[in-house]
Amino acid sequence: MGFIFKILDKEHIDLIIPLVQKLNDEKISFPVLQKRFHEMVNQNYECAVILEGEKLIGVCGLWFCTRHYSGKSVEPDHVFIEETYRGKGLGKQFFKWIYDYVSGKGCEAVELNTYVTNYPSHKFYYNQGFNILGYHFLKKL
Structure with missing residues (x-):
């Protein structure tokens, strides 16, 4: 069975929550x-998913904006693929699909954040041609 890559209709956004909870070790209820997510879908956000048949196995949020230093860009967010599907080239296929999709929307750059301790993602993104440009800081209010 093949994989389907597509943009999720915003009325189905709740389907991704169990995968996002796994990414965050279910720390967020x-x-x-x-x-x-119901707020996000009404902003500059879209959600790409991977389906195997009817089964949701991967997710990647896409934030669109224009930045002074990179032009129109997209920021992949909360990228997650079910563990049993990892290490088989699916992430590479998914990102190829994402690059094609966002290029079609006029994006000139892709930039992202990844957790400092997520070493497998660092290797993946280096292999995808990403470079580290800075640090991401967060202050909770």
């Missing part, structure tokens, strides 16, 4: 994520 379903109701909190649901509220946040």
